[in-house]
Each structure stands twice: as C-alpha cells, then as structure tokens.
Amino acid sequence: MDKLIAAVDHLVFLISVCFARSWDFTSWADELSNLLGNISIRFWENCSSIRCMAPGTWDGTLTAEEFERAALHLVSTWERCCPDLPQWTWQTSTKTVLSSTSDHACGYLVLQDVRVSSDQKDDMEKLDAYDDDDDGDDVEDHATMYVGSLGVNEQHLYTYHVVYNESYRVPMLFLQGRLQDGRPLQWDSVLRDLPVGSQHVSDQSRWTFLTQEDHPLLHRPWFALHPCGTSEIMRLVFSDFFLQGKKDNVFVSEQLEELSDISAVLEKQDTCESLSGREKITISDRSVKWDNSEERLASWIEKYILTWMSFACPAVGVAIPSRLYIESK
C-alpha cells in the first residue's frame, strides 16, 4: 500500500512537470489538478473505509459518505415500516468552500414537529385561568395568549436533527423544542421533558450528556446529545458483525452449545455472583474468519444509523419501533 501511494505521488509530480513546460500552463494545470484531486480524495476515502473495517481495529466511526448512505437507508426503511409515524427526511446542506472536503456530509436528517406531552406548570401559571362557566360576556381579545383547553398538560413541539460530526466521525443528535405559539423552550423545560432516566444522567453528567451547542449547519444554538461515547457503543454493538459465520452469528451459536441447561427462572430471582477476571470472549479469542465482501460492508454501513438511533433517540424520549430492525435484519 505504501509503495502504491508513493508511486501515485511520483506520477503526479511527473505530470505536473510536463505540463509546466507547456506555454498554456495555467489552464492545463488547473484541469489536471482538479482531476487528480478528485481521484486522490476518492482514493483516500476508499482507503479509510477499508482500514476502519479491519478486524479488531475498527473504532466505531464512519465517514461522511457512509453517514449519507446510512441516512438515506434510514429514510427509506422508516417510510416503508412506519408510514403512520412522523417521517424522517433528508435535508441537503449548502456546500461552502470549507465544506468541500471529503469529511463534510452533504446533508442531515430531520424529524419535524414531534408532539411531546408535558405536565409542566410553569408556563400556565403566567396565564389567567380559563373558566368553563364563563357566560361569555367578556369579548375575546385576540391579542391575549391562546389558552384554549390546554389545562395542566401542554404539548411541546420538538424537531430533531441527525448531523454528521466531523470531529468524532459519528452521527450527532440535535433537538429543539418550542411551545405551540412558537416560543422556544428553555433549558430547564427541555430537561423536564426528558425521560426520567435521562434526567438523572443529565444531573450526573452535566457537561457530557445533553448540552447546548452551535448547530454546525444552521449556526444557531440547539440542544445536542454529546457524541463522545457514540463510537465506543457502536464498536461494541458491531463487534460480532464483522465476524464471518456459517449462519447468522455462528459465534453465539457456539456459546449456546457450551452453556449448561436451564436451572433458574426469573420468577425465583436467584442470586448470582459476578465473576472476576476476564472470561468474556474478545474478538481475538474467536476462531472465525473475517469476511470483507462488499455486500457485508454495504449492509453494515446501512445499519449504522438505525442501530445508533435505538440508543440515542430513547435517551431524549423518541421511541424507535423494533419493526425497523425486522425489516433490515
């Protein structure tokens, strides 16, 4: 591989020298530079894709191109499996001079205006109480804020974006909430709309769970799920996926045969002990071969965002139906 790279570099140098001797240097050199530049970018993209798939070395990340491919797969799978739910859409982003590199994705995923019921009372306390027995003598003032039949429970509207993070090379979940009248939700309101478990995590990890970030494409402050742990989770989840099996997941089948027969039931709530030492099976312990066929790679790439969503979205209260994974099994 190193020799090939060196040979390509030398070829580029020779060609540039040849064209430098031409009297029309500028136009020829520009065209050749663009052509070789595009070839070089694609060459390195392919190298990075292959490198990151090597057994035992994959770091749980994906390229911008892989992100786009996985995102489009999500959109089509979601439309097919969940036509009754709000739809994820792919929004192309405007290319700028800075976004011309291969690490910049061409768009992002959008889930618009998801209704979240909220039992927060802080907003309602500022409004006058609505009296059902009102005889209607008061003329409705259109300048007053709408109260309607909100009562105690109010619906907040959330929009979610899945954006490619170029630094961590993983998808990143952004969210923004607003009231029905369009006012944006503040930090404490967004926190109270989170699942209870996520609220606890946020209390414990104030700066590394849900933070307010500058949206990389819209350049406005949005709330975001911190991406620092994403690659580790994805590396764990897909650790079996790179192994070639006779059937689906032959490693698991081998482990099932070694285990003893069933002797406990959940109803009895038997106690157990945690084993010390590392009896867990690591990738290096497995005596299976690594299959790098294009079909398996393409399948893996397509599933990345689907799998990642099953972890990330529930953390902010967005449920991902399991039928999506039946379809993409």
Next chain:
Amino acid sequence: MSTPGDSPSVPAPRKVVVLFRATGDAPIMKQSKFKITGTEKFAKVIDFLRKQLHRETLFLYINSAFSPTPDENIWDLFENFGIDGKLVVNYACSMAWG
C-alpha cells in the same frame, strides 16, 4: 372455527429463554440463561439485569442490531430475533454519553 359470540381461547403463556451475554467491561453473571414469560415487556429484563448486577446504567441490545424499547413484547422479540431457540441479550456498562 369459532362462532360469533364465543370468547376466543386464551393460549397458555409461553416461556422464552433469555441468554445474557456480557460485552465490553461488563461483569459476567454466574448464571446467564433464564426463562421469562413471553407476554412480559423488555422492561422486566432490564430491571432484572440491573438488580443482578447492582448497576443502574446498563445498555442492552439484541444481536448486532439494536436496543429494544422497554415496552417491547418479549415473545415478539424472540420470534423475530431469536437464535437457536433463545433470545440473546447483550449488555454493556460503559456510558453511551459522556
């Protein structure tokens, strides 16, 4: 074929064998194979594992595919993702965020 008005017969609840598999730095349980009624939700599996490992933060996922929501039906998960008559549930203790 049942006639109109007849109440449909309720099948006996079927058991699903769940195999817990540690990943990453998660501790391994001495007993990793259990039975659970198919009508139960995945939330029971999550709570069970939390109590067994004495950890609140656990990440559970099926095969190499996804993390089921707590309200997923165990039997449905087994029917669609079971391997060799068992539902393999992988678990990890590492924080996904932060």
